[in-house]
Amino acid sequence: MSLAIGIDIGGTKVLGGVVAEDGTVVASHRIATPATDVAAIRTVIVDLVRRLSAAHEVIAVGIGAAGWIDATRSTVQFSPNLAWRHEPLREGLSRDIDVPVVVENDANVAMWAEYRYGAARGVNNTALFTVGTGIGGGLISDGRLVRGAHGVAAEFGHVRVVPDGIECGCGRRGCLEQYASGTALVREAKRLASCDEERAVKLLELAGGDPNGVDGPMVTEAARDGDPVALAAFAHIGTNLGSALIDLVQVADPEIIVIGGGVVNAGDLLLDPIREHYGQAMGARGELQFAQIKAAQMGANAGLVGAADLARQ
Amino acid sequence: MSLAIGIDIGGTKVLGGVVAEDGTVVASHRIATPATDVAAIRTVIVDLVRRLSAAHEVIAVGIGAAGWIDATRSTVQFSPNLAWRHEPLREGLSRDIDVPVVVENDANVAMWAEYRYGAARGVNNTALFTVGTGIGGGLISDGRLVRGAHGVAAEFGHVRVVPDGIECGCGRRGCLEQYASGTALVREAKRLASCDEERAVKLLELAGGDPNGVDGPMVTEAARDGDPVALAAFAHIGTNLGSALIDLVQVADPEIIVIGGGVVNAGDLLLDPIREHYGQAMGARGELQFAQIKAAQMGANAGLVGAADLARQ
């Protein structure tokens, strides 16, 4: 049985694990992320690999990180959370790690985990939207990750849903990330609660009476209690996500679209408005089949499991 | 040298050719399309294949047609121009043709021709937008056509560019096809000429004074002469295409995007507004490289050359 190590580098913690061919995590360990110190991140990774490979023989190491990774899976061009800028990560690690190392985008490894072991197991054409602070994406065509010419395909957070809309950090206006991320959910809930205090009773109660005190878990809790303003905020992001999913169906025609990321923990509060908007538009296709929408299944281990398996391929 | 036959089935004519491995068309022939008669179309194809294979030994036949082709490249689910509905075309032809036959979407075969011999020669991640009466698309990831789970990927004409916009034949509102096809070019030119007769002097002169008499060639000719209303109509479709190209870059990260179809004959009248809108948004990526935009190079033979070569693969 061939084992591989997966490393999932988040903004606050680095999670490492030894992963078997069937996706089982045999051992794992986590360390806080020294986000601003490039040398220290490298040391943390090497330490994790040494610790995990002490007790297990591994054949490869896969690393998943947010950011733009080049098409050769070696260099991190840019990472939003970490100090990496044009960081030749694979080369740097190869001096200290004596099995092959590959670096992948975090949403790509999560996509791979869902494809190999999760919600899209064995489905050769599939896509993943991760809905968290921002929006990430992964895309598999014919059983292979679509990485693109420069390694930055499947950036679903930056397709446009609103012409002339809210400015995005990427420089463009109206990106999906501004209308369908967890950040957008909270912003919309704050805005609606300010406008409509009488209807936002439950949400404002949770927020101590101040619309600006609203956070994501409060929106979910209030929506579960039927707060109309919290439900409207979920409808806002769900409708926009639904629209982006339809556009992806036109471009990539997947069999399954997986919704992951922290916000999907809200379950049908998020999925219902997606499905409603999506189903309405897709219905026009008549008999022609189109993608099903499913919630992600791999949970917090998606990153390390996907990274390990991709390294093993 | 291995030869293959390509058949390009258009709304008015069926074009067949014998294609060499280097993309050369060794022989070709055309017959009018009996669009409404399913049996007659099949007969036309078989006749073309017999005529072309009489003088050349061919190893395969590839057929390109507008419409939804299933993922096994056998059945035409639906064709906008022809009488086919769930037509098992490959099976029907295989009785009379004794080399392998494959059926492909018309924009897919044009994409393949550009990838193998044209504007995107040897570029493993590339896309094609065909801008004609409608808008079609083709997408190549890692050297392979993206066909999708149900055979209908790369339907770029049906991504949304305007929320709540003009209704499309597909049932959705605001599709690219309604804002960037040749049909949209003419509609916009008519609308603007009605509103602004004083500035549309040249265009109205060509149209005999009646905005409703405007057609596509008139818009191109008037735009070449500097007619501000005709130029505004090109800016309208170019800006919308530019926006759709940016979205495709986010999803697929190609190295080259090829613009084909009849409207690209207008050259920079079409390409300049695309590039302007596209460049503005893409500039924000800084050093990160992104797709170049090129005009198609394969001309009227793109369909048969691509179909033949795909059949040979």
Place this chain on the structure above:
Amino acid sequence: MSLAIGIDIGGTKVLGGVVAEDGTVVASHRIATPATDVAAIRTVIVDLVRRLSAAHEVIAVGIGAAGWIDATRSTVQFSPNLAWRHEPLREGLSRDIDVPVVVENDANVAMWAEYRYGAARGVNNTALFTVGTGIGGGLISDGRLVRGAHGVAAEFGHVRVVPDGIECGCGRRGCLEQYASGTALVREAKRLASCDEERAVKLLELAGGDPNGVDGPMVTEAARDGDPVALAAFAHIGTNLGSALIDLVQVADPEIIVIGGGVVNAGDLLLDPIREHYGQAMGARGELQFAQIKAAQMGANAGLVGAADLARQ
């Protein structure tokens, strides 16, 4: 007690009545509209006036008609339903009618009726949206009709709600009339029923199974029965109307906005989505008061009552 005659010229019938100062219709009569014959329309009006004034002494005649009436209330510049083009209607009638005659836009007279005797009685700042085949409007500021410099103010159907949206007969794209009229209601219901046949059970049953057979009364009936697609069509027009109402509040700050026209017969099916969208946005004003929304109260006599009373002023 001073009496006046009001004449309401519709596309199919001309309705005339003698109206008392308290808004009571003392006598009335109707004649079919000879829509394409300019001389015949004038004869019909004169006949109605003679017949009505035979038994009642009247001091003025007011005429309401769809179209652009000039600022002096004399000439019909253009009428969508009738053959009038630059028709000097008042001058033509004055030869045969010996009391003063004024001509007014049909929505203006309906607004005046609601202001004097109906839903906005005594409210000096008020507006009317008529939602029928198209959308008309009336506006009263400080107790006076806002007619504008050229007589064509309060054309609420032609404010823009969707940038780059559906083309309007007026030459612009995205006008309210394309998104919130009875015509828009039916178009949206047809589109949704085509896309979503499974959910449109009731609506399709009424339409004999064919989405294209849907008409306005069917949408209302299906919505009353809870058909989700019919309700979505009402939500579509209600949301767009709500948005236009908010814009009007910003411009004119009325105390009451009256919703009239045939579609308002659907009652809360129409008013609820208007109020929901409107209330959400208006809530942000906090303590500052803003316009209430009310259904029209004057019914089918609005036109003649308003025309008569305006003539008397």
Place this chain on the structure above:
Amino acid sequence: MSLAIGIDIGGTKVLGGVVAEDGTVVASHRIATPATDVAAIRTVIVDLVRRLSAAHEVIAVGIGAAGWIDATRSTVQFSPNLAWRHEPLREGLSRDIDVPVVVENDANVAMWAEYRYGAARGVNNTALFTVGTGIGGGLISDGRLVRGAHGVAAEFGHVRVVPDGIECGCGRRGCLEQYASGTALVREAKRLASCDEERAVKLLELAGGDPNGVDGPMVTEAARDGDPVALAAFAHIGTNLGSALIDLVQVADPEIIVIGGGVVNAGDLLLDPIREHYGQAMGARGELQFAQIKAAQMGANAGLVGAADLARQ
């Protein structure tokens, strides 16, 4: 000859003047605004009135201030720049000033000045858009200011131009103020300069190389020099203003629309894109006349001249 005092209360200075019936400013004086101290503002006003009325006999005092003034022109409900909240300003001043006092919105008084002595002199149906840090408005129908039921009509900055667009301080999304004010001009210029550094040469030179250093005068200067990015920023706000102007024409049908505020100092840089967008849409009206667009003529004295004259009415 009857004289009146006008007081224009800005965020940084209070400007007072004695104004003759022909609009001449006979005497004037300015004092810094004690913006956060309600009692001190009142004292400043009273001091100005005493000083100005010492040498001139005046019959009334008019005060213009940014904010929501109630319909009786007595109370400032809310002011964005000053500490007033439900401030009974007229009552407070009447103890110390023995001629009649009225309080008006700042854009209303500027509108009145243009109507009486400026760009819309003698034009009974007219409107003013002030384009500065924010966007204000004034509207005159039939020779009378449209104040609305609650005193807050003509808030043109808060009509919607972009559905789901940028959030506005007012709680709504997509308000004109976010797309067409001086603030929007600078924001758009910064965004474009970040995206397109190569084309923004002149603008970045003025800003010391940093897109975030761009301010309004730099955008105007760079646009005068032909910088394409600065011109695009003016086109952005001009197109959006043009669209809002068309909507106002539909609602109020003015004879002249005046553009004032600090940004209009850029002259045709601002007016050309407004006129282009506006003219295109208005052309569809054919022979029917519509509003002309003019630059404001009253300059820095508009506020005090308008306030004085309104008080005198």
